[in-house]
Structure formats: C-alpha cells, structure tokens
Amino acid sequence: MSDLPPLAAPTPKALEGVKVLDLSRVLAGPWATQMLGDLGADILKIEQPGQGDDTRRWGGPALADGSGDSAYFLCANRNKRSLAIDLSTPEGAALIRRLALQSDIVVENFRVGGLAKYGLDHAALSALNPRLIYCSITGFGQTGPYADKGGYDFLIQAMGGLMSITGLPDGVPGGGPMKVGVPIVDLFTGIYATVAILAALRHRDATGQGQHIDCALLDTQLSMLSNQASRYLNGGAVPGRLGNDHPDIVPYRDYACADGDIVVALGNDRQFRDFAAILGLGALLEDPRFASVSLRSANRAALHDLIGPAVARWHVDDLVVAMEAAKLPAGKVQGIPEILADPQVAARGAVQTLARDDGTPLRVVGFPVTLSATPARYDRAPPRAGSDTRAVLGEVLGVSEVELDVLAASGVIGG
Incomplete structure (x- = not known):
C-alpha cells in the first residue's frame, strides 16, 4: 500500500x-x-x-x-x-x-x-x-x-x-x-x-x-461614465478633466511624500478632521472655507496648497501607517512589479x-x-x-x- x-x-x-x-x-x-x-x-x-x-x-x-x-x-x-x-x-x-x-x-x-x-x-x-x-x-x-x-x-x-x-x-x-x-x-x-x-x-x-x-x-x-453621465443628464454639469482629483470630494487625490506618492481618499468631515490632526494642520478646521465637503470642493486649490507641503515632510510608508491607524483610507502609489509582489496579492x-x-x-x-x-x-x-x-x-x-x-x-x- x-x-x-x-x-x-x-x-x-x-x-x-x-x-x-x-x-x-x-x-x-x-x-x-x-x-x-x-x-x-x-x-x-x-x-x-x-x-x-x-x-x-x-x-x-x-x-x-x-x-x-x-x-x-x-x-x-x-x-x-x-x-x-x-x-x-x-x-x-x-x-x-x-x-x-x-x-x-x-x-x-x-x-x-x-x-x-x-x-x-x-x-x-x-x-x-x-x-x-x-x-x-x-x-x-x-x-x-x-x-x-x-x-x-x-x-x-x-x-x-x-x-x-x-x-x-x-x-x-x-x-x-x-x-x-x-x-x-x-x-x-x-x-x-x-x-x-x-x-x-x-x-x-x-x-x-x-x-x-x-x-x-x-x-x-x-x-x-456612471456618475459623470448622471451629473450631466440630471444636473446639466459638463464634467472635465481633473487629473487625479475627484469632482465632488476633497481631499481625494495623490500627494508627493519625501520618498514617493500617496493617495488619500477622504469622503466625510470626520475623516478630514483626523487627517488634519495627523498633519498638524488643526488650523484648517477653523477655516470656514473648509468646513464641509461642498466647501472643500469649491476651495480645493487653496486646500491642496496647504496640505501639499505638510504631506511632503512625511515618508510615504510612515504616513500610510499613521492614516491606517486612524482608520483613514490611504495607499502608496505602486508600480506593477510592487503590486504583483504585494503580500495581499500572494495571500x-x-x-x-x-x-x-x-x-x-x-x-x-x-x-x-x-x-x-x-x-x-x-x-x-x-x-x-x-x-x-x-x-x-x-x-x-x-x-x-x-x-x-x-x-x-x-x-x-x-x-
């Protein structure tokens, strides 16, 4: 046998x-x-x-x-x-x-x-x-x-x-x-x-x-075209190119860290408050231009100008860890070799x-x-x-x- x-x-x-x-x-x-x-x-x-x-x-x-x-x-x-x-x-x-x-x-x-x-x-x-x-x-x-x-x-x-x-x-x-x-x-x-x-x-x-x-x-x-078609069909808004920005939600884009790029995707006020705290930008919470999702969208250029330098002081992996600890969605911008070798992909x-x-x-x-x-x-x-x-x-x-x-x-x- x-x-x-x-x-x-x-x-x-x-x-x-x-x-x-x-x-x-x-x-x-x-x-x-x-x-x-x-x-x-x-x-x-x-x-x-x-x-x-x-x-x-x-x-x-x-x-x-x-x-x-x-x-x-x-x-x-x-x-x-x-x-x-x-x-x-x-x-x-x-x-x-x-x-x-x-x-x-x-x-x-x-x-x-x-x-x-x-x-x-x-x-x-x-x-x-x-x-x-x-x-x-x-x-x-x-x-x-x-x-x-x-x-x-x-x-x-x-x-x-x-x-x-x-x-x-x-x-x-x-x-x-x-x-x-x-x-x-x-x-x-x-x-x-x-x-x-x-x-x-x-x-x-x-x-x-x-x-x-x-x-x-x-x-x-x-x-x-999903939401972009709906924006036009139901609101008359003509979508345009925004790079990596989101048409409605801010901050929802990539930023340059000291050693790579990170994507942050913050969809509500709680997430924005916690993100500002991590970056040491508590003053943003007192600025009326950034008091809501719609106001942050309307004033996106000013907000990005303030967030960008603060993010640039971080190493990308450290910022990802800090944001994940605060239950904030973030991720490193990876190349194809990196993602194919990622432990999550292997698992x-x-x-x-x-x-x-x-x-x-x-x-x-x-x-x-x-x-x-x-x-x-x-x-x-x-x-x-x-x-x-x-x-x-x-x-x-x-x-x-x-x-x-x-x-x-x-x-x-x-x-």
Whole structure:
C-alpha cells in the first residue's frame, strides 16, 4: 500500500458541460471566453491556420518556448483549446457549423454581417441549433448609423467621452485628453458579454430557447461614465478633466511624500478632521472655507496648497501607517512589479503559475472572485496556435485521420 496521501478531489466546475465555440480575436471576446473557461466551460478557440489570433504577435516580451506567443496573448487565453480552421473556405465553414451544432454558446467579434457570407451568422447557426446562445461583439452594435464602422478600444475611449474626463486639465503642463493605461473598454465589454451570456444561459436552460446577444464597445463605454453621465443628464454639469482629483470630494487625490506618492481618499468631515490632526494642520478646521465637503470642493486649490507641503515632510510608508491607524483610507502609489509582489496579492492567490504542454511555465493573474463551492480552475495554459485541432475534430466530430490529412493538405486546418 502506498504511503502517499490521497490526491485531493478536483473542485466542481460551475459551468461543467457548457460548450463554447470562440470565433473571437484580440481582447473583448477572448476576455469573456477566458472567464467562462475559468468557471469550467469547455472553450474551443478557432484561429486562422498559419496566423492565429493577432495578439500572438503583439509586441514583447514573448514566451521563451519557441512559439513566439506574446505576453499580451497569454493574458486572455487560458483554459481554452486551439483549433486552426480556415472558416473562409467551404470546408472550414462546414466544420464550424458542425461544431456549432454541439455548442451552447458562440462568441464572435467580426464586423456586422462579416460571417453571413460563410453561413456562420446568428440567423444561419440558430436555424441549425435553436438552443444556441450567439454573442456578437462589435464597436458600435448591430444597429444604428455607425453599425458598419470598425471599433477599437482607443477610438471608443475618445468618442465615448472617457478621454474628456481623463488626464490633467487644459492649461496645465501635460494637460489634455488621455486614454486609460489598459484597454478598459475591451475589458469591460468582455465582462458585460459574460454577464449577458450567463443570463441567456439561464433563460435557455429554463425555456430551451437561445438568443442573440448584441454587445457594443460604445454602449459599454457609455455605461462606464456612471456618475459623470448622471451629473450631466440630471444636473446639466459638463464634467472635465481633473487629473487625479475627484469632482465632488476633497481631499481625494495623490500627494508627493519625501520618498514617493500617496493617495488619500477622504469622503466625510470626520475623516478630514483626523487627517488634519495627523498633519498638524488643526488650523484648517477653523477655516470656514473648509468646513464641509461642498466647501472643500469649491476651495480645493487653496486646500491642496496647504496640505501639499505638510504631506511632503512625511515618508510615504510612515504616513500610510499613521492614516491606517486612524482608520483613514490611504495607499502608496505602486508600480506593477510592487503590486504583483504585494503580500495581499500572494495571500489571495491572485497570481497563478501554469505550464504548457512542453513544461514551459508561465504566470497569469487569475479570476478575481472567490466562489466557495465552485472556485475558478486553471486547468489549461494558453494554448499554442492550432495545437488541439486534430484531437478535437476527431473527438468531437469523429473526423478520421485520413480526412484530417486531406483537410490539412488543402490548408483548411492547421496544427
């Protein structure tokens, strides 16, 4: 009898048995399907033979396993199997239709109408599989005067108002519109797509009826304007760029300490009083200009001029400790290497290590929510382009080795 402890039983998968056919590329669609894969769905990622997802070659650094796959690709494609199928060929499109017959969900981000010429649009596939949930992700949606336009994250950040409220104000050094440091519209669209897919899946399981999900980057961007849109819609206020200032709450920004930067986020009068006491600025509490949240907002420039020099005398870590002791929200402005090495990140298991089929290790930031019964799983490293083509077509569709050889020789499949 072995003295080794028994292996722990694998945790259950929330989306066990859900099959996803992923026709998307770049980020918004792959971000959504990666989340579904983390929760246990079986993701078949369709890629162009000889090319793969565009992001496989997007800049450096590349994974040191000879594949040339970029760090960008690795962030959005774990828990998937890759099939290299040329869907622009009749034979490739026929394979996709056969896979769709056995799928619960299709995700695609082609231009509006781009898949119709191959018989792979919602109308065609839902006619074959009425239970199919078909999610389309585009820049501007399936309807409206901009439906035919291509949409990209940077473009939508500009058009959608986000850059008008991001960056330093006009008239100061470095002032002007600024995009966010990550492709946030793509990422949020992927999240909204995932929420919609799960809602549609529940409806399908209750009624047997699939549906078409129409996700647009611009629609997502508008929803993300949140309080800023509401300020205009309900009060007529036109938001502008304030740098790191908050439009309503002061002090709620970054300040320079002696050895780094700190962010303070004080939302009420009690917090302001305690902060002034820590800084030795009790006189601020007697100044009528700073007697309330609204008055501090109206006189923000004068208040910052008084707080700045007092904060500059502190070392950032010391001030964070002092503020936390007083139950005041504060944090050091950290770089990406610092936060990824942070003990809180380690305690939460936020960074996971996976291994490719040749043993090459890679690290990813995992699913950001903990589920007590069905936690996220990290079963598959981001795949090599087309690495699962033959195995999946044989397993799922029963395509013989002879047929696979013919399809490969004619360029319909790769891998």
